[in-house]
Amino acid sequence: MSNQIIPVVVAAADLHQHLATLKGEGYDFLELLTGVDWGEEGLGVVYSLTKTSDGTMTHVKSVCADRENPYIDSVTDLWDVANIYEREVFDFYGIKFLGHPDMRRVFLREDWQGYPLRKDYDESSNSDICLEAEPISDMAVKYTIKGDGTLHEERTPIFTDDDYVVNIGPQHPSTHGVLHFRTALDGERITKIDPHLGYIHRGIEKLSEGYTYPQTLALTDRMDYLGAMQTRHALCMCIEQAMGVEVSDRVKVIRTIMDELQRIDSHLLFFSCLAQDLGATTAFLYGFRDREEILKIFEKTTGGRLIINYNMIGGVAHDLHPDFVKDVHAFIDHMRSKKVGLKEYHDIFTGNVIFQTRAKGVGVLTKEQVISYGCTGGTGRASGWHNDLRKLRPYAAYDRVKFNEITFDEGDSFARYMVRMKEIEESLSIIEQLIDNIPEGSIQEKMKPIIKVPEGIYYSAVEGSRGILGVYLESKGDKSPYRLHYRSTGLPLVAVMDTACRGSLIADLITIGGTVDYIVPDVDR
């Protein structure tokens, strides 16, 4: 099964029209927007669109030949998530999106010189250590093109003088990482949120371009640290499929089990941190107590707890520990027990009237909104969007297990919470179906000492702990990727915060932030 994609090339002038037509044909989910520097050919963007009805994808490519002053029409009017994606492309490639309401840098400092993912970027143009405080602009920039073909720049203030702006973050207990929300308040009511990202941006995509393929794997665990298994799975799978390597059944099953354990791990941490954010400290520790069991299972087999380094190109790093099956059974029994595990969470937290009143009807997102914002995972499913890749485009061993895709229609914080709690049960059931009949076989395919992916563009995605985790890989046939781009699960979730929180109270910001469940290292990459 090849995962090669051949994008349809569309001239920059027709791009908006073409994409609008595709959207009308049912490709209503902008899964990925990747900026690429094709050198001589110019700078450009690849749009990856998905039909929400059946999960089929199409890819559209557009190039602007003028490297000095590149611009493309913005598609923010078609998909809300394009707003943050286009800012990311502007940040790294300097492509200006015409009509975008807020064309600021998103990850890098505003005084950054040059565009680092361009192939001709001069690394000496920025000093190694910045000694000045980071300037934060209060002006949103909008570029439009005038009749005579010149760019017109229009600046509008993000906040007015009357706004009472509170900084939630970068150091704040409830932002789940180093994230900064500039929050305008009216009393306790939120009128606007401006997310300010990039505090832990490490340039993983840029770094990967200088690494060999096995080296790029090392960085994946450091993105979504609660989805380490799945992120690495996605990258390994992308490279394997690109090279035409078929992994053994044993590896597929092991990867599936590990992905599901990781999902439970992530959801338990979600539960714990949400409880902690809402002031229920006791529930927090219950969740962490049980999560520890998963970490122990990981540790026995892989040696790692958070940074696991388990999946390899062509297989996995180690065979399962002899206790693995026994430990997993014990964990499943513990979680389903009538006294502890999930039962206890529901007793102390889910059923609590304070939690219910704080979560029900708070931060409602409609199905249209989550699709437009690309909020996959539990956040999307809580609004009734069937986006589970394990069902839509099955991979690894998901086609041989029975499980339900949990969806709710309410779209509020409580639904988002319940989706995760139910998914723990589904994940337990998936693991249970596989654990007793892990096929025998090789855990590692024989790979060449130097791995070279054939020339082309490849895209693979897995269902991460908090949504679709895609890997866009462009290769020129070298031992390093030409362009490696990850579909961050968290970036759309951060982008939706403004919409979800407007009109709510500060306390609701915490509830909503907790339930949409973003992880900042994955947002920033």
Next chain:
Amino acid sequence: MFDFEIVTSWLHEALTSVMSEGLAVLIECVLVGLGIITLYAIFAMIMIYLERKVCAFFQCRLGPDRVGKWGLLQVICDVLKMMTKEVVNFRQTDRLLHHAAPFLVVTASMVTFACLPWNKGAQIIDFNVGVFFFLAVSSIGVVGILLAGWSANNKYSLIGAMRAGAQIISYELSIGMVMLTMICLTGTMSFSEICDQQATLGWNIFRGHIPALLAFVIYLIAGNAECNRGPFDMPEAESELTAGYHTEYSGMDFGYYYLAEYMNLFICAGIASTIFLGGWAPLVIPGLDGFNAAMAVVPGCVWFLAKVFFVLMLLLWERWTFPRLRIDQLLKLEWKYMLPMSMTVLVIMALCVSFGLTF
């Protein structure tokens, strides 16, 4: 029952025999003041240790267990650490108000602490409108919190302080209503008389039966809110406002808030045991003289502390079980449910008393 007044009058006589009346009173005042401060500090330390251990056991943890046996010296180390920490001054704060605020909070809590009846005859502030005095003095604390929020020049602090103001002033109404209910039953506002009555007639919670029980429940909820304790810890709400009104405080200035918070909890429990559970009064069942005599053997201060720690455990249980409310839910709870309820309870109590339906 041992009357502590024997000790105080002996001391007074011994002092007046060698010096003038005025000097004797002055010395007594100093002694009493030292006594309050010592007790205040000791109980604060006990409370901190208790809370850390109790919440640890609620949460399947061990709590502090490294410093000293069962971590007993942990609190002492914490206090030492707190006292040696630097007090950081920020450039754009209102220096005077910023440093005055913790003193207001701690003073209010110390004066209310002095209202507690520890034993028969062992009460520091006691006069005929004691309950009224207690309510008045305890409201000074909120001024300190508002000042802290205002003077720090920090948006988190300001929001926290405004929440605290709204919350404490609202819940004071319920507390006032509950107090009125019980005064209606006892017919006196003096803490010592309230206790004396309960030593002979039985505890108020039994004497006042249904309305008193309802009042007790309302008091526990409102008292917890008054102390800014979870689930009502909105002014601090560490996951929203980092630390609320005391965000900008450090060192001992912060320590005072910490101290006052714990002691307010103790005082809240102390007042609950005084007006509902008899204060220092032993368990009395009118008619059973032998039983009453046996109960009276146990010293009053033991009775008092036992009741206080019983109420404290109820408050800790509540604190470590529930998530935090939201500010609008908190105010709705008070103004829409608790206040009308406490008014109704007051009316029921008044009817019970006037028709002689109390014991």
